[in-house]
C-alpha cells in the first residue's frame with residue numbers, strides 16, 4: 600500500500616472529542632520518549648507532521664492523522680513520565696482508558712517498547728491490562744538502529760518468555776527504526792491486512 604496523503608485532523612483531550620468519522624483507526628502507545636510520534640511520521644513518510652522531542656512528555660493529547668483520506672493513525676501521550684504530577688497521571692489514565700475502551704473503530708493498538716530495555720514492569724502492566732480488557736494489540740520494538748541484531752534478539756526473547764505464561768498465543772511483534780525506516784513495509788502491509796479483514800459495515 601502506498602501512503603499518498605496524510606494530514607493532521609484534530610487533537611482531543613477525551614474520547615467524545617475524537618473525529619466522528621467511522622474510519623478504521625490504529626493507535627500508538629507506550630512509554631514517553633519511546634518513539635510513538637517518530638514512528639507515525641515514518642509510516643506516513645513525513646518529517647515532522649507529528650511533533651517529536653528529545654524530552655519525554657511531548658505529546659499530551661489524542662492526535663488523529665488521516666491517511667489516504669481513508670483511515671486514521673492516532674498518536675497518544677506516553678506513560679511513565681517521571682516528572683508528571685499525580686493528577687496529570689490520573690488524567691492520562693482516564694483519557695487513555697476512555698479512548699481505548701470506547702473507541703469502537705479502533706482496530707489495533709500498537710504498544711511500543713524501546714528495544715534497548717529488558718521488559719519493564721510498567722510495560723508489562725500495560726500489556727496485561729490490554730489483555731484483561733480484551734483489546735487487540737501488537738508490539739512494536741523501536742530504535743532498533745541503536746542495537747546489534749543479536750542484542751535485540753535477546754530483548755525479544757525476554758519478552759516472549761515473560762508473555763508466554765499468560766498468553767496462549769504471543770502477540771505480533773514488529774522491529775522498527777524511525778531513523779533508518781526499518782520495518783516500515785511490514786507494518787504498513789499489516790495495517791492493510793487488518794483493514795481488509797475489517798471491511799466497513
Ligand SMILES: Nc1nc2c(ncn2[C@@H]2O[C@H](COP(=O)(O)OP(=O)(O)OP(=O)(O)O)[C@@H](O)[C@H]2O)c(=O)[nH]1
Pocket residue numbers: 630631632633634635636637638650651652653654655656657658659675676677678741742743744745775776777778779
Ligand atoms: N535513534 C533513534 N531515535 C529515535 C527513534 N525513534 C524516535 N527516536 C528519538 O527518540 C526521541 C523521542 O521520540 P518521540 O517520537 O518524540 O517519542 P514519543 O514516544 O512520541 O514521546 P512522547 O510524546 O513524549 O510520549 C526523539 O529524540 C526521537 O528522535 C529511532 O527509531 N531511532
Ligand SMILES: [Mg+2]
Pocket residue numbers: 635636637650651657658674675676
Ligand atoms: Mg509523542
